[in-house]
Amino acid sequence: MAYPQSLRYLSGFGNEHESEALEGALPVGRFSPQRVAYGLYAEQFSSTAFTAPRHRNRRTWLYRIRPSVLQGRYRPVERGLIRTAQGEHPAVPPDVFRWDAFPVPQTPQDFIDGWITMATNGDVRVQQGMAVHLFCANRNMDARYxxxxxGELLIVPQQGALMIYTEMGILQVGPGEIAVIPRGIKFRIDLPEGRARGYLCENYGAVLELPERGPVGANGFANDRDFQYPVAWYEERDEPVTLTTKFAGQLYSxxxxxxxxxxxxxVGNSAPYKYDLARFNVINSVSYDHPDPSxxxxxxxxxxxxxxANIDFVIFPPRWMVAEETFRPPWFHRNIMSECMGLIHGVYDAKPTGFEPGGLSLHNSMSAHGPEAEVFEKASTEDLEPRRQDNTLAFMFESRYVLAPTEFALSCSQRQSDYEQCWSGLTKQFRSPVAPHGS
Known part of the structure; x- marks a missing residue:
């Protein structure tokens, strides 16, 4: 299949964009005229409640060849390793977890067949919480949508590019970029390189938005202008196809x-978008101490x-390390938030061994974690000259709710059963100036 050599995008996070693939297809002055040009149907897509405040309201008007109601009746289909938070979870020990990367299988599977649910929290039926999935795919979705x-899907490719065909247009996304597809938007994914692997965050709660900058002020973090939305494109394909829908945790076709x-x-402000993580403007310490990952x-x-937050999507990109008289790697800590971490490429500074690209770790609420012994020793004794932290791109899905690993995640061969041993080299270093109590 021939793929577009270059795609055009619309810029600006959450803006009300408008785009037309045929001149004059977009109505002027009203959203739902009595008759739409070219014999199109007007259809509103809302990803927030109608009465959400204006600054949070997300909706888009679509002008399409056929309305979405034209489809056959759904039938249940096998959901494979896809799981969804339903309000009840198995008992979760307060242990730390880590998994090796899953290989892309030899048997054919598309983006949906290749979903593997690793952990969930909250309850999809009351629209709170999230799920963490991996995906491993080696074929196009073709006639499957x-x-x-x-929930809303945050897609983080780790290996191989994705060509995402959506109702609003096309997004091409590769490692180092992310794509977000609003809840309820239809799409299919092709693999220009023949195979792909990565991470998925399925958001059951409030839609993802840019965080406030607070005292940082007008500039820094992710800038609105760097988020890219697709230009209108349509597929006039009059042949049998299948639509698979995930609803209340089950799959139907x-x-x-x-x-x-x-x-x-x-026209509207609820649409798929992409973002290049290299455009993130890192704000870091220039004096002392290691700031919070927020x-x-x-x-x-x-x-x-x-x-x-219901979810924070946090990245650890290349950056300068300049803090003085400071333990520069992430410190030992226990956190009220649950942290699920992945690695896109390179090495994560607190875990130089055992945490590989495509792998995953989970440190739940109040589960202690931090750098291993070798990292601690090096960071405690090295000369603190300015140093460039290169060859790295890690990220974290963080949530206020406890993430429960699925039964598959707990029992699969990729789980590192000895993960906690990476801290076994941490020894007692305390030297008291007085005799120990009771001696």
Whole structure:
């Protein structure tokens, strides 16, 4: 299949964009005229409640060849290793967890077949929490389309590019970039390189948005202008296809006699988008101490408690390390938030061994973690000259809710059963100036 050599995008996070693939397809002055140009149907897509405050309201008007109601009845299909938070979870020990990368299998599987759910929290039915998935794929979706009615999808490729065909247009995303697909948007994914692997965060709660900058002021972190939205593109495909929808944790398929990606024009602020993580403007210490990882937040999904996110998407990109008289790696800590971490490429400074690209770690609420013995020793004794932290791109899905590993994640061969041993080399270094108590 021939793929676009270059794609055009619309810039600006959360802006009300407008785009048309045919001149005059987009109505002027009203969203739902009595008759739409070219015989198109007007259809509103809302990813927030109608009455959400204006600054949080997300909706887009679609002008399409056929309305979305034209499809067959759904039938249940096998969900493989996909799992969803339903409000009840197995007992979760307060241990730390880490998994090796999963290999891309030899048997054919597309982006949806290749989902592996590793952990979930919250409850999809009450729209709070999230799920952490991996994906491993080696074939295009072809005549299969997908819709996640349960949550917003944050896609983090780790190996191989993705060509994401959506109702609003096309996104091409590779390692070092992310894509976000709103809840309920239909899409299919091709693999230009024949295979791909990566991470998925399925957001059941409030839509992802840019975090406030606070005292940082007008500049820094992720800039609105660097988020890219697709230009209108449509697929006029009049042949049998299948739409698979994830709803309340189950998978269902329906038959269509046409492609659901037949939107000729659109206007609104709820649409798929992509972001190049290299454009993130890192704010870091230039004096002393290691700041909290919140300074690396790219996107956030709020909860009902201010300051405690449903989800924070945090990255650890290349950056300068200049803090003086400071233990520079992440310090030992226990956190009220649960931290699920992945590695796109390179080495994570606190875990130079055992944490490989494509791997995953999970440190739940109040589970102690931090640098291993070798890192601690080096960071405690090295000369603190300015140093460039290169060859690294790690990230974290952080949540206020405990993440419960799935039964598969707990029992699979990729789980590192001896993960906690990476701290076994930490020895007692205390030297008291007086005799020990009781001696």
């Amino acid at each position: 997908f819709c996640d009615a349960d 329906a038959d269509l006699d046409h492609s659901p990606l037949d939107v000729v024009a659109w 300074i690396f937040t790219v996107l956030t999904s709020s909860s009902d408690t201010p300051g405690m």
